[in-house]
Amino acid sequence: MSILEVKNLCKSYKGFDLNNVSFDIPEGTIMGLIGENGAGKSTIINIITNAVHKDSGTVKLFGVDLENCGPDIWNSIAVVQADCGFPEELTIKNAESVLKGIYKNWDSGKFESYINKLGLDFKKKIKSLSTGMKMKLELAIALSHSAKLLILDEATNGLDFMARNEILDILMDFIQDESCGVLLASHIIEDMERICDYITFIHNGNVVFSENKDDLLDKYAVINIDENKLSELDDKAVVYTDKTQYSSKALVYRNQIPSGFETEKTTIQDIMYFYMKGGK
Amino acid sequence: MLGLMKKEFFTMKNYIITAGVIMIVLIMAMKGSGAAEIGMFSGYVMAYISIFMITMIAFDEKNKWDRYSSPMPVTKKQQVLCKYIMQLLSIIILTALFVVLCAVNGKSALYIKEVTVIPVAISIIISSIVLMLSYKFGVNKARMIFVGMIFLIVFALKMCGLTDEAYFITGNSNMFYIISIIVAFAIYIASFCLSVHFHSNKDF
Numbered sequence: 001m002s003i004l005e006v007k008n009l010c011k012s013y014k015g016f017d018l019n020n021v022s023f024d025i026p027e028g029t030i031m032g033l034i035g036e037n038g039a040g041k042s043t044i045i046n047i048i049t050n051a052v053h054k055d056s057g058t059v060k061l062f063g064v065d066l067e068n069c070g071p072d073i074w075n076s077i078a079v080v081q082a083d084c085g086f087p088e089e090l091t092i093k094n095a096e097s098v099l100k101g102i103y104k105n106w107d108s109g110k111f112e113s114y115i116n117k118l119g120l121d122f123k124k125k126i127k128s129l130s131t132g133m134k135m136k137l138e139l140a141i142a143l144s145h146s147a148k149l150l151i152l153d154e155a156t157n158g159l160d161f162m163a164r165n166e167i168l169d170i171l172m173d174f175i176q177d178e179s180c181g182v183l184l185a186s187h188i189i190e191d192m193e194r195i196c197d198y199i200t201f202i203h204n205g206n207v208v209f210s211e212n213k214d215d216l217l218d219k220y221a222v223i224n225i226d227e228n229k230l231s232e233l234d235d236k237a238v239v240y241t242d243k244t245q246y247s248s249k250a251l252v253y254r255n256q257i258p259s260g261f262e263t264e265k266t267t268i269q270d271i272m273y274f275y276m277k278g279g280k
Numbered sequence: 281m282l283g284l285m286k287k288e289f290f291t292m293k294n295y296i297i298t299a300g301v302i303m304i305v306l307i308m309a310m311k312g313s314g315a316a317e318i319g320m321f322s323g324y325v326m327a328y329i330s331i332f333m334i335t336m337i338a339f340d341e342k343n344k345w346d347r348y349s350s351p352m353p354v355t356k357k358q359q360v361l362c363k364y365i366m367q368l369l370s371i372i373i374l375t376a377l378f379v380v381l382c383a384v385n386g387k388s389a390l391y392i393k394e395v396t397v398i399p400v401a402i403s404i405i406i407s408s409i410v411l412m413l414s415y416k417f418g419v420n421k422a423r424m425i426f427v428g429m430i431f432l433i434v435f436a437l438k439m440c441g442l443t444d445e446a447y448f449i450t451g452n453s454n455m456f457y458i459i460s461i462i463v464a465f466a467i468y469i470a471s472f473c474l475s476v477h478f479h480s481n482k483d484f
Contacts, residue, residue: 051350052483071353078351085348087291087339094290101283102352151351 001063003027003149003181004048009057011043016205018043020057023200023210025149028178030171032196032213033185034272040205041185045153048183049079061149075104078142080155084134088127092120092137103145114140118166132163139167143174150174151183156191164188168195189269199268201275208275213268221254221263222270233257240274251275284354284362292336296370299328300377307381326403329374333367334410338419347484356480360415364472367407375400397457404464408471415475415482 002024009021018040025031033041046052048059050066059066061073086095092115100106115122118136120129129137135155142150150171156164171182172195186192192199193213200210209216220239227248230241237256242249251274257263303325340346349359375396382392409429413422 046347046484049351051347053481074351074353081348083344083348085343085345087287087343087345089294090287090290098283098287098290101281101286102354104353
């Protein structure tokens with residue numbers, strides 16, 4: 001069963017359209033939502049999290065239409081965003097007291113252990129926390145009410161390498177329970193490559209692809225060749241090219257490249273770069 | 281719902297304490313003053329309380345609480361209801377404190393009624409308007425619209441010659457007080473329904 005199913009999702013703003021976005025997150029997997037700034041990642045997440053109304057399309061959480069989701073469904077969802085929504089005058093202890101009254105499955109013991117593990121202090125006011133600490137607090141909150149779907153919107157932005165790794169490790173632990181799923185939106189592609197099972201690439205409000213990460217990396221390859229040799233390749237084999245005065249690079253379908261051509265292992269970042277740059 | 285109320289409480293407790301202290305100090309300082317002065321003062325305090333929740337909504341806007349709380353297991357209606365309940369509770373708590381202080385100062389029940397009921401009704405009506413405007417237009421626009429409205433009302437009263445404060449404080453019947461409170465609550469409930477509608481249709 002899919003934990004999250006998004007089908008033909010559309011939303012229009014002045015100067016921006018989200019067009020027929022579709023993807024789904026199977027149980028026990030991490031889906032990475034990638035795309036440049038302003039591609040539409042946050043709009044998709046805001047629609048899924050009920051903060052923005054969609055124009056058309058369907059969103060199903062645990063098989064239930066978004067419009068029909070009741071407290072049981074929302075109790076199973078946790079969202080980590082770039083902004084910590086709590087009033088800054090509150091202490092972490094106050095915030096816990098608030099959340100205890102909101103989530104029916106709130107686990108104080110679990111929260112305390114995350115607070116200690118992440119080096120936070122219950123007595124500290126939210127306004128005194130650094131960006132990284134706020135993010136850790138949000139993560140501790142997200143993991144303390146038995147959520148089954150964890151949604152992170154640019155949650156690792158602005159964090160140093162160590163803090164990012166700490167958060168990614170926690171996500172890997174979370175997904176060990178195979179009834180859980182994660183939707184991770186970020187433009188830090190290396191994080192995505194490290195932990196995601198599926199990648200959905202959004203460009204200018206459209207889904208370019210939504211596929212299994214390993215399949216994607218198997219499907220594409222990058223070749224460095226001069227223009228003459230490039231013309232020897234079947235047009236169908238070349239996805240996009242990037243030509244400079246001195247060299248040419250191409251993103252190609254690995255299985256359509258004749259033997260004799262030397263291919264490089266591709267990365268999600270390469271694939272994204274070629275698709276965004278476009279042009280053959 | 282309980283969690284939401286706690287959040288409002290933690291955020292606004294310093295404001296309520298400040299309002300309470302100001303009230304105690306000023307009432308003590310005004311010991312021996314006439315009904316008109318105390319009535320005017322209670323009106324001033326009620327106006328201060330009336331904008332409590334607009335301050336809370338401003339905090340929510342600043343911290344993007346509405347977006348943060350959208351995926352929580354609370355409905356938009358509960359979120360609005362919480363603000364309306366907390367606003368009413370602040371009015372009740374500070375009115376009770378005002379009544380106790382007046383009684384401690386030896387004021388009669390009739391006197392207390394005269395200087396309390398109308399300011400409370402006005403406070404409830406002001407709250408209804410500012411909350412509804414805040415949910416519709418956001419706090420910044422709501423503040424400007426509200427200030428403009430107050431200016432127009434004062435101007436209209438001045439034009440009609442109804443600015444003598446004694447007119448409001450003395451000589452009103454019990455029925456007038458009861459009707460004032462009923463009308464104030466009716467406006468409050470209507471404002472709540474509109475605010476739920478505005479809040480539910482908003483994108484954050």
